[in-house]
Amino acid sequence: MSLKLYYNLMSQPSRALYILLKTAKCNFEPKVLNLTKGEHFSEEYTAINRFQKVPVIDHDGFILSESVAIIKYLARENLIPESLYPKESKLQARVDEFLEWQHIELRLHCAMYFRTKYMNPILFGTKYDAKTLEGYTHRMESALEKFETHWLNNGTEYIAGDSITVADLLAVCEIEQPRMAGYNPADHFEGISKWSKKVQEYFNPHYDEAHVILNKIVNKQAKSAAKL
Amino acid sequence: MSLKLYYNLMSQPSRALYILLKTAKCNFEPKVLNLTKGEHFSEEYTAINRFQKVPVIDHDGFILSESVAIIKYLARENLIPESLYPKESKLQARVDEFLEWQHIELRLHCAMYFRTKYMNPILFGTKYDAKTLEGYTHRMESALEKFETHWLNNGTEYIAGDSITVADLLAVCEIEQPRMAGYNPADHFEGISKWSKKVQEYFNPHYDEAHVILNKIVNKQAKSAAKL
Numbered sequence A, B: 001m002s003l004k005l006y007y008n009l010m011s012q013p014s015r016a017l018y019i020l021l022k023t024a025k026c027n028f029e030p031k032v033l034n035l036t037k038g039e040h041f042s043e044e045y046t047a048i049n050r051f052q053k054v055p056v057i058d059h060d061g062f063i064l065s066e067s068v069a070i071i072k073y074l075a076r077e078n079l080i081p082e083s084l085y086p087k088e089s090k091l092q093a094r095v096d097e098f099l100e101w102q103h104i105e106l107r108l109h110c111a112m113y114f115r116t117k118y119m120n121p122i123l124f125g126t127k128y129d130a131k132t133l134e135g136y137t138h139r140m141e142s143a144l145e146k147f148e149t150h151w152l153n154n155g156t157e158y159i160a161g162d163s164i165t166v167a168d169l170l171a172v173c174e175i176e177q178p179r180m181a182g183y184n185p186a187d188h189f190e191g192i193s194k195w196s197k198k199v200q201e202y203f204n205p206h207y208d209e210a211h212v213i214l215n216k217i218v219n220k221q222a223k224s225a226a227k228l
Helices: A012-023 A042-050 A067-076 A089-124 A129-151 A168-172 A177-180 A190-202 A206-212 A210-228 B012-023 B043-048 B065-074 B089-124 B129-150 B166-174 B179-180 B190-203 B206-210 B212-227
Strands: A003-007 A029-032 A056-059 A062-065 B004-006 B029-032 B054-058 B061-063
Touching: A003 A012, A012 A067, A012 A168, A012 B061, A056 A067, A062 A067, A062 A129, A062 B089, A067 A089, A067 A168, A067 B089, A089 A129, A089 A168, A089 A177, A089 B061, A089 B065, A089 B089, A129 A190, A168 A190, A177 A210, A206 A210, A206 B004, B004 B012, B012 B065, B012 B166, B012 B206, B054 B065, B054 B190, B061 B065, B065 B089, B065 B166, B089 B129, B089 B166, B089 B179, B129 B190, B166 B190, B179 B212, B190 B206, B206 B212
Parallel strands: A003 A029, B004 B029
Antiparallel strands: A003 A056, A056 A062, B004 B054, B054 B061
16 A cells, blocks of 8 residues: 655645644655745646646546545545544544535635735735735634634533544644644634643644744744834 | 434525435425524524524424534434435445535535625625625635535536435535526536536426525516616
């Protein structure tokens, strides 16, 4: 069996897949793409993923993009523990319900805030417009509130029931993203803070390992902000 | 077995599920929600779906939201044909890859155009801002172009291979949405036009039946536009 993971730890679903495979003790060949050098736009990588994004897997020649589709495929191929993506139909449906919900309801808003405040100024050398950022901040905070109310304070220990699943892993990696732009969801939402600590602990030491670069950026940004 | 479908045919994933269940000859109790009367915000419906959205299924008391999660659940419960959602791991992964891709890459942009140009003026009595609409139109057209290039002109007959699957059904219902706001993707993209005809034909007579209300709105809007 040969499994390659194309990824970059600045990408939230890349981190989730990296942590998942490490936790599952599933051997894979790491293929890191330097996104700031634009390696994902290269001809070679475009032939692997026409969407020029990470993460992607190559499993014995079968190439697949989209983190949620990848997780499900890995589960069917018995490469990740059943506890993290249950085979039982109703339990699996609860996990799927979150995995589908999060795209537009959580991921989009955290990503847009991060992109507007942190990424675009680096990529295009432009400063963000304060009013635009205010709109994105508001939408992200609404999304985080909805996430906390409807998935974390919903009577179960974790997102999709009383056990940790890939739903928790994907979500926790997502809410790390705005930290690089100076917003830590755990500072604003008690439910998110408690839950994320439990999830991080479960996936450690791989969780911290996957977040070394991100945490360096968070600290650097905090120092710059303190100087202002 | 008791299956209830809570839906409204103005909602694109509602139409997809309605057509899917009819095509599968799967008996279900139709539960239509009047969205303009705000029935989805009622206490009774909020107890069924805390997100106050359609579609939702109730299968012998098991309540599930999120159309993609519902499709996968129905497949596991053998309530829809295997050809439309293959059990074979790699074929299923190709369908999943699209189902995950479409949320932010296609659905979001068609929905935002529809909402801005058609829905918000009705709901809030406000006229859209021309520059804002221009931005949404541009993003929707880019999304449709990406969809045509990478999924339709990708060397296979349908989205996820040479057979029709739920990926085609979900996508074709999605691109009907902007028609209500006066934009028909099939008029602008030849590949989309050819493909959508084949998919509609496959799912008829249920396809047309599910689009009666939508087509009435499209015709009414076209007449109003002609008078201007």
